[in-house]
Structure formats: structure tokens, C-alpha cells
Amino acid sequence: MGQTYPLNQEISLSVIKTACSNCNLRELCLPFGLSLEELERLDDLISTRRRIKRGDHLYRAGEPFDAIYAIRSGFFKTDVLLEDGRDQVTGFQMAGELLGLDGISTEHHTCNAIALEDSEICAIPFSRLESLSREIHNLQHHFHKVMSREIVRDHGVMMLLGTMRAEERLAAFLLNLSQRFTARGFSHAEFYLRMTREEIGSYLGLKLETVSRAFSKFQEEGYIAVQQKHIRILNVNGLKGLMNHRA
């Protein structure tokens, strides 16, 4: 696919590398549905790419908000901390997903975003995104859909936390991961977890021991093979079945 860049000195290799127009995640990410011309306008906006090392924060709760972030590669978690030390992992994000939407409301981030492996992100200055989405209808609409999808996703987690028992929660979690890996061209049946049992537990509202026991149980039943963080799903329907047999 021949890209046409203006032939001037502004265009360095690094700018090209940062462009949405040649990013293979563009159909999963913010540029979804944009024309080539529109894509190039979005490229102008996303000037900063940043590497975040495993364990480092992309942002912290309380920091001023001025950009949202698209994950170019890697894996993140977001969490919220209460004064008394309790914390709750509110999500796990992978390549092509957006981080920081929570910060728009108060102009401060309301959670922490932490890399679970060495990662790269594209920073999208929010006020410029708003300007551009006033001009590009498709961008505006897609951005709204992305925010809305986040709300729907959160409702799913509320359902999980509010009505499911431990094994159902873990099954739902694995199936969700599997589906998201598939959408990114990875195996739906075999993957490495980037997070600890404790982080999974926090996300699912369970203690790490309970998560561990549920993994063992699934293995006994032949639904999965677990070896530390390496997961193979052997019987998807088995897992799905766990979730539906309840009045």
C-alpha cells in the first residue's frame, strides 16, 4: 500500500513510525473507519510515542489529565486505591486499546495505569483530539463508541462481580482474554497471562488462593492446562458451560 508523505524535512523516520496510517492495529484502535486522508490528519496529532517498562506507571491517580493513550504494544492494568490500602484492579488493557478515558471527567486521572510488560504507547493530546473530532465526523463518532464500549464493558464487570461465583468469574475472564487475543491475531487457545494471581483476584473480587484453586479445578476437569502463567484452553465449551447452569 503506497503511502504518500509530503517530501520535506519534517518527516523523520520516527514520525513515520508513529503514524496511525501504517499501524497494524488501526482497525482495533482509534483510527477505525477513517479514510486515508482522515488518517493522515490523525497522524499529525499523535506526535509522541513512549516506551513504558514493565512495572512502571503510565500515569497515576491524581495527576493532571491532558492526553489519552493508545497501546501500541504491551499490556497494562489499571487500578484504584482506597486510603485504607484496599485496591481494585479495574481493567487489563492490551494493544489497540485506549487508556485514560477516566481522566476526562475531572481533568485528573482517577486511577493508576501500570505496564505489566515492556510496552509502547501513543499519546493523544485530548484537546487536539476534540478539535479534530469536531472536523472529522467519523472520528467523533468512533470516539464516542469507544467511550460507550468502556461503559458497557464496565457493566459486564459489574455483572460478574455482582452475580457470579468464583469459578464463573474466572471462566468469564479467560474467555474474554481468549477473545481479545483472537481479535489481535493470536491463538485463542494458548496464551501467557501477564498478571499475577493476585491481580486477577483483585479484578475478579476474589482472593489469590481462590483464583489458584479455580485454575486447578479447571485443570482437573480437563478444561484447561495451566503451568504458571502459561494457559492452554482445551475445552472452550466446558468453560462456557460453567457460566450458564444457574437459575
Add this chain to the structure above:
Amino acid sequence: MGQTYPLNQEISLSVIKTACSNCNLRELCLPFGLSLEELERLDDLISTRRRIKRGDHLYRAGEPFDAIYAIRSGFFKTDVLLEDGRDQVTGFQMAGELLGLDGISTEHHTCNAIALEDSEICAIPFSRLESLSREIHNLQHHFHKVMSREIVRDHGVMMLLGTMRAEERLAAFLLNLSQRFTARGFSHAEFYLRMTREEIGSYLGLKLETVSRAFSKFQEEGYIAVQQKHIRILNVNGLKGLMNHRA
């Protein structure tokens, strides 16, 4: 405050009644921060006001989405249903709050919105809202804040469901309601619950018996006075205290 309407026949009483510009909730609702001129442009967009009787649906999961709704008066709940019959109340909404944001992502509503008392809503056609917010920067920005606030709110619920015990959840719930009533000019210490114990339980991930017992406990402790749906908060700090004494 003298409002200036163009003196032509288009302006009927009902149109005036529907206008944001004379709605006393405007500072809590979508029009927040708009100039008078901008407000009038928003008025044009909100043509439909609808009454919803207690128990009726404003929309149902699966229905096509084309508008979001501002609550002019009344009280709603939203819930999600699983095939196996489990359902989860995902929120309670009161005057000035928006309903239907979840529908943007798939262009279908993903939950049910049900009136818990006779209510009135303003329908805001979504594509027209997008058009207008391409022209009115303030509107665009505020709308983004509202969506983001919804995400933050959901994270709060996830925290509640994921890390709090029964009494903490109910205390958090009461304090949240109290605060929202206050913002609307009602008493912060005395109000009627519009929802049943079962609906509270569903929202909080508890059974109705547990909710009932927690109410009784709070009453014994002298934190509140309960009589069915009538709640008086006698000791706010008592309730707050319940939530912080945990490692």
C-alpha cells in the same frame, strides 16, 4: 432572568416547557456551562419530552439506539439480564442525569431502563447531538466529561463490589444517594428510597435479606432511622466510619 424567544407561532407553550434554557436542572445536566445563545441551540434539538409511568420501560436491551435521555423528573434504574435469569441493577438515576450512553457503542441499548416512579424525560437525538457538539465546543467537552464521569462512577461500583463487605456497601450507597439528593436541593439527611430491598441488593451484589439486616444494624447503632423506604440519616460520620476501618 428575562428569556427572549422569537415571537413567532412556532413557539407553543409545550416547546417552551421543554426548553433546557428554563429548566432548573440545567446546571446538573447536559447544558452545563453553555452560554445563553448556545443553550437556545440545544433547545432546538430537544423536541421530545415524554412521561414514563412507574414500572414502565424507557428502553429495553436490544432495542435500536437513536437517542440519549435526560431525566427531567423522577427516578430510574438500569439493569442487565443474563439468559439464565440472573440480573444486575447497574445503576439508579435521578433528575438531571443521563440515560442511554451504553447504547452508543453498538447502536443498540445494552440494558433496560425502568422508571421507579412516574417520571419525565427529554429525548436527545444522538446524531443531532453529535452535529451540534461539532459546532459548540463547550457542549462537546461537557458531553465527553459526562461520559467519562459514567466510567469513573462504574469504577466506584467495581470497587464497592470487589472489595467491600455488606455493611460497607450499604453505607457507601446511602452516602452516595444523600450526596446526590443534596446536589438537587433536597435534604441530605432524610429521603425516600424509590427502590426495593431486592433492587438495592442487586445493585450492591447482596441478597435482599442481607440488605435488610444491614439496615436494622445501622438503626441499632443509631446511624440511621429506617421505616420501610423512609430513611433518616442520624450520624453521617458513623456511616463514613464503617467504610475506613479495614487494613
Add this chain to the structure above:
DNA sequence: GCTTCGGCTTGATCCATGTCAACCGCGAGT
């Protein structure tokens, strides 16, 4: 005024998950 019914309260018991504790095993650092 009486009945009925839905919503609420309260008690007794059960069970899923939390808690506490021991141990394992792998990867990092010496």
C-alpha cells in the same frame, strides 16, 4: 372493615470463599 399480597424483617442453618499456614518451584543474583 376484612382480606390479600408484595415488600420487609428476623431467625436458623449451610456453604462458598476468606484466612492462616505450610510448602513448592522457578528465576535472579551472588
Add this chain to the structure above:
DNA sequence: ACTCGCGGTTGACATGGATCAAGCCGAAGC
């Protein structure tokens, strides 16, 4: 190669909240 430590597994036991069950109260209908 050794050991140190973190993350994970597993077991024994404790407990918060679910479940089951009975009865109460107040509003709506006869």
C-alpha cells in the same frame, strides 16, 4: 552451584453472607 524470594499451590479451619423458612406490616382491592 547455591540460596533467596516471590509467586503459586494446597490444606485446614473460620466466617460472612446466602438460603430456607416463618411471620409481620401496610397499602390496595373487595
